[in-house]
Amino acid sequence: MSRNEKYRVLVVDDEKPARKRLGNLLEQHDAISEIVEAKNGVEAVSQIETNPPDIVFLDVQMPGVGGFDVIDTIGPEHMPLTIFVTAYDKFALKAFDASALDYLLKPFSDSRFETAMDKALDRLAEKSPQSLHQGQDSEVLELIARRQRPGELWNWLVIKTGGVTRFIMAEDIDWIEAAGVYVNIHSQGKEYLYRVGIGTILERLDPFQFVRIHRSSIVNVKSIKHLEKRSHGEFDVVLKDGTYLTLTRSYREAFENALGQSL
Template sequence: MQIKVIAIDDEPEALENLKILLDEQDDYILIDSCTNGKTAIEAIIEQKPDLVFLDIQMPEISGFDVISAVRPYFAPVYVFITAYDQYAIHAFEVNAIDYLLKPFDDERFYAALHKAKKQIELKTNEDLNFKLDALLQKTNANKKAMYIKRIPVKLANRVYFLEIDKVIYLKAENQYINVFLNNGTQHLIRDTLNRLESELNPEIFFRCHRSNIVNINEIKQIEPFFSGDYIMTLKNGDKLKLSKSRKEGLKKLMNW
């Protein structure tokens, strides 16, 4: 009997890599793949997989949010996938839950796969559920503590810090992020929006577009644009696009 698998990651390349690795194993069948938390929740509840590879850092609905939403209905075995996140890794290790740290090699993947298969065969769901509950409780209790309060900026041999509450929005520019502050200044940092987004408070900072993260307290006006998109005018006069696919997330966050 094949083990049914669902893979969840907001990066298409990562999903393709998981598919290739799973295709090499006769005991597993990939029944679905999802690129966001909303479709992931629906897929897990409807298709009831034995095993889920779950990316933790996803926009709008995180991997932890997916688990919380699914828990009342179904409890598969999870292997978590994460970029470097010291807090998350510590939480996984404390609760003896397996994870894959990006980028991972084939050997590490197959080790996680073997461990998950043993859990499925031994039907240790009760123990696993206890560990998941402990992980979620610890995550929720420490959630605010893990959000950064300052962004470091390197300049020559010096490092200075930008206060997070002064950030209006962040814009991806190739391999850099342009940080716009409420004093009118801009600062380039070498980072990615995906990584930085995981360290920002999602109650304040929202991924309105694949290239932008906005401080919702700086939004002055929202108006319709083309093809279901919207344009947001900020308090400083700058305008940002709100993607059609991300509109519902902002509406919920702002009670719009």
């Protein structure tokens, strides 16, 4: 992409005046081809999953599903360029930990908005095949470094239930299912509630072994028996224990990358 490209922007805020202000500012940009709105986190997740925007302006505090919940549900690796928008500066550090591109503190000036937009457009323009390849090399080096740091990648999960603390080895996990803001761990025919979000746990498991195949599920590649092709580029993922999961189109590329092969 270059600065001559046109981009799609998603504005997520539960307050209509806030969405209108951002929309008015975005309409002045020739580089923006489409502005889409979401008035809550659930709508934001749906928009990102079905038709991912290039940039998302994401409110932090919204009723029910907030901005960080959106990132946790989608997964940081699948998020568009994200600019957080909030009235509270206390979330700034957490926002950048979530790989936010910028952080607009309400009320923000037009010039502050333009600074954030310039940063986003420059970042999109840098996404040439060469820069993407260099980014992949950096990711590999970072993964190697993480494997050498104790606790960076989880080899086991510590799960507390009913006064009992269980240690579930990561290699024994068959698949992981979103359960609201938490996840259910499916391991050797048993199910355990684990109090972290699906995006968080994906970040801490070995990406060569665990792959997200759906907004609500992660699978251990070693637990897959075979795939059955469905319509529209989707697949049924059949596990060795007979469980049927779905590989959706939006996660097919990541799955193929993990395999190193096309389906």
